[in-house]
Amino acid sequence: MLTPLWLTLKIALLATLLAGVVGIALGWWMSQRRFAGKNFIDALLMLPMVLPPTVLGYYLIVVIGRNGVLGQYLDRWFGINLMFTWQGAVIAASLVSLPLIYKAARAAFEDVDGRFLHAARTLGAGEFEIFVRVTLPLAVRGITAGLMLAFARAMGEFGATLMIAGNLPGKTQTLSIAIYDAVQAGNDAQALWLTLVISAVCVVVLVVSGRMLQAKH
Amino acid sequence: MTAILDLRVQTRLESPGRSFVLDVCFSSATQRTALVGASGSGKSTVLMAIAGLLPHVHGHVRVANKVLLDTQHSIDLPARERGVGLVFQDYALFPHMTVEQNLAFGICRLGKQPSEAERDRIDALVRQFDLETLRGAWPRHLSGGQRQRVALARALAPQPHVLLLDEPLSALDAQLRVRLRHELAEMLERVQVPALLVTHDLSDVEALAQSVIHLDKGRVVDSALMESSV
Numbered sequence: 001m002l003t004p005l006w007l008t009l010k011i012a013l014l015a016t017l018l019a020g021v022v023g024i025a026l027g028w029w030m031s032q033r034r035f036a037g038k039n040f041i042d043a044l045l046m047l048p049m050v051l052p053p054t055v056l057g058y059y060l061i062v063v064i065g066r067n068g069v070l071g072q073y074l075d076r077w078f079g080i081n082l083m084f085t086w087q088g089a090v091i092a093a094s095l096v097s098l099p100l101i102y103k104a105a106r107a108a109f110e111d112v113d114g115r116f117l118h119a120a121r122t123l124g125a126g127e128f129e130i131f132v133r134v135t136l137p138l139a140v141r142g143i144t145a146g147l148m149l150a151f152a153r154a155m156g157e158f159g160a161t162l163m164i165a166g167n168l169p170g171k172t173q174t175l176s177i178a179i180y181d182a183v184q185a186g187n188d189a190q191a192l193w194l195t196l197v198i199s200a201v202c203v204v205v206l207v208v209s210g211r212m213l214q215a216k217h
Numbered sequence: 218m219t220a221i222l223d224l225r226v227q228t229r230l231e232s233p234g235r236s237f238v239l240d241v242c243f244s245s246a247t248q249r250t251a252l253v254g255a256s257g258s259g260k261s262t263v264l265m266a267i268a269g270l271l272p273h274v275h276g277h278v279r280v281a282n283k284v285l286l287d288t289q290h291s292i293d294l295p296a297r298e299r300g301v302g303l304v305f306q307d308y309a310l311f312p313h314m315t316v317e318q319n320l321a322f323g324i325c326r327l328g329k330q331p332s333e334a335e336r337d338r339i340d341a342l343v344r345q346f347d348l349e350t351l352r353g354a355w356p357r358h359l360s361g362g363q364r365q366r367v368a369l370a371r372a373l374a375p376q377p378h379v380l381l382l383d384e385p386l387s388a389l390d391a392q393l394r395v396r397l398r399h400e401l402a403e404m405l406e407r408v409q410v411p412a413l414l415v416t417h418d419l420s421d422v423e424a425l426a427q428s429v430i431h432l433d434k435g436r437v438v439d440s441a442l443m444e445s446s447v
Contacts (some may be wrong), residue, residue, distance in 0.1 A: 115309040118270050121296035122303045123323035124375050132327060137313045 003170050004178040005197060011045075012154035015093035019101050019154075020147055022094075027105025028131075049099040053159025056095055060164050064091060082164070086172050088164035093157040097150035104146020107164075108139035135195060141212050148209035152202045174205060220244035221411045222379065225276040226266040226286075239263070239435040242276075245413070247442065249405060251426035252415045259435040260415040261306075264381045267413070268303050269296035280379045281411060302372030302380045302410070307388045308364045310356035316367050317343070317352040326363035338374070346370040346404070361389045362397050366404070373408055380405075380412040386421060398424045 026045060030038065048056055064071040064082045074080040084090035112135050120130045158176040165172035167181060175198045182191035227401060230237045239259045252260045265271045267278050269285065274293075278286040285299045286292060305422040310319050320342050325331040331339075343349055346366045356364065369429060385401060386394050404422050405412050414425055422429050423443070431439040 024333065047307065113309070115305050118265075118268070118296075119305065119309045119311070119371075122268050122299070122301055123371070124297045124326070125322070126297060129327040133322070134311060180412060193382065 004173050004175045004194065005087060005192065007170075007173065008155055008175040011089045011093055012032040012151050012157075014090045015097060015154040015157075016101075016147055016151040019094040019098040019150055022098065023098050023101030023146070023150070024105045024143060025118055027102050027107075028109050028135075029108050031109035036056025045102050046099045048096050053096060054163060057160035060088075060092055060095065060160060064088070064164075084164075084166045084168060084172060086165065088159045089157075089174065092160035092164045093154035096157050096160055100150040100153055101143075101146045104149070105139070105143050108142025108146070111142065112138045140143070145209040145212045148205050148212070152205040152209075155198060155202055155205075156169065157197070164200075220279075221248065222250065222280055222413060223285075224263075224267065224278040226263065226264070226278065227275045228271055228273055230262065230271075232261045237262075237435060240268070241432065241437055243437050243440060244364055245428055247427035248409075249412045249414065249426045249428075251422040251429045252413060252432060253417060253419070253422060254418065254427055254432035258432040260417075260432055261370065261383050262435075263432070264303065264383050264410055264413065264415055265270070267379060268301045269294060269299045277334050278293075283378055300375070300378040302375070302377035304365075304368045304372045304380065304382045304385050306384045308356075308368035308385075310359075310364060310367055310371070312356050315353050315355060316348055316359070317370050319356070319367055320348075320374050320428060323371060333405050342370045345407070361393050362400065365397055365401065367430075369408075371402075373410065377410060380408075382412060382414045384417070386416070386418070395420075401425060416418055 030042065030045075060126065061068060061083075063069050064074070066075055066081055066083055071082065074082070084093060116134050116138065117130055120134045125133065156176055157174070158180070161172075161174060162177060167173055167177050169178075169181075173181065175194055179191050179194045179198070182188075182194065225242040228238075228239045228330060230239070233294070237257075237259070239262050241259065241263055252263060254260050262271070266274045267280070267285070274286065275288045276286065277284070277288070277438065283300065284292055285294050285301070311322065312372075317339065320339050321331065321335075323337045324338055343352060346369065348363075348366060348370065351359065351367070353361060354363075356367070358366065368385070386398055389397060398421060405425065412425075414421070416425075426443060428442045429440065430437055
């Protein structure tokens with residue numbers, strides 16, 4: 001019974017890490033640049049939040065499936081096949097949680113008062129130093145809250161994961177898929193137990209992220 | 218007298234529904250100069266232009282024989298190389314850094330251990346501005362007067378050629394303002410760094426400046442030496 005929990009935690013953690021790196025970089029870039037089509041790019045980045053997970057799963061099959069746009073080269077050149085693997089589940093969970101991190105990071109970077117950046121420039125700091133010593137520390141609470149939400153979202157991911165990684169007990173069966181499996185098999189006690197576990201973890205994550213959003217310097 | 222500050226700056230600022238043209242030319246030979254004018258006359262914009270914080274500025278800026286900007290000769294030093302100390306209207310102390318870390322920001326660079334000389338410089342600033350008991354304090358716990366001292370010390374930490382003060386007393390209530398005006402005058406006298414002060418309060422001018430430049434709608438309309446410095 002613990003295997004789906006550990007697998008879910010592993011997948012959610014790695015997915016949050018992956019989406020974190022990409023989402024924070026994109027959030028910073030979008031907060032700094034003005035260009036034609038910025039709203040369109042923003043809409044594209046937010047798309048995983050509104051599209052049905054099955055649609056995302058289908059897109060992923062088209063891209064990283066064995067005969068997919070990228071998948072065929074991954075298979076041919078590196079012998080990597082992401083279908084029906086926990087690594088594929090990480091990609092799926094990253095995609096669905098990316099908008100949460102991107103949006104939080106962008107808002108956090110945009111909220112950093114420009115006077116602090118001006119002050120840092122007059123005090124001799126270059127742009128990288130300003131990012132590391134001023135921008136990032138001032139944005140860190142908002143970014144962390146986004147990471148927590150993304151982690152909670154990755155914990156509960158179902159549709160895209162099922163399409164990419166399938167339902168292989170001990171290999172790709174996450175908590176939410178195990179709940180679905182238990183209900184289908186009429187194992188109500190196990191379904192209830194797993195539901196309580198995932199609910200408890202998500203509540204803790206949401207409470208902590210809520211407190212982080214409220215906290216101010 | 219040789220000019221300590223000599224500039225001509227031209228720029229156009231666009232914001233929704235408003236276009237503002239700044240075309241300011243003046244030089245000042247006094248140690249402390251006040252820039253006065255009504256709200257929106259361009260006072261703070263001049264400071265930003267001198268500090269190198271505005272894009273698309275044309276003209277020249279020379280401070281104590283150092284050329285910061287000369288668009289004719291394609292010289293436009295970035296803000297970090299201008300050697301200009303800036304004190305913001307509400308001080309803009311880094312809220313995630315203690316008083317000591319705020320002071321060290323302009324002295325110790327990222328990834329480098331502070332040298333003995335750098336540590337001595339921080340200690341000297343702490344003593345000079347009477348901040349011994351506040352070294353580990355966070356900006357949010359400081360009073361208005363303490364913030365002003367920290368902001369001034371931080372701006373002076375990298376040993377700038379000129380100090381720019383953008384309405385340094387406007388964020389304070391009337392009573393505190395009178396007291397801190399005198400404190401600021403004493404501190405400016407002590408540090409001996411040329412200062413350009415933006416204000417719209419004539420009491421600030423009388424207490425702090427030796428000459429005054431009057432701006433209106435982005436242009437200099439008048440300049441004068443204060444009686445005390447004639």
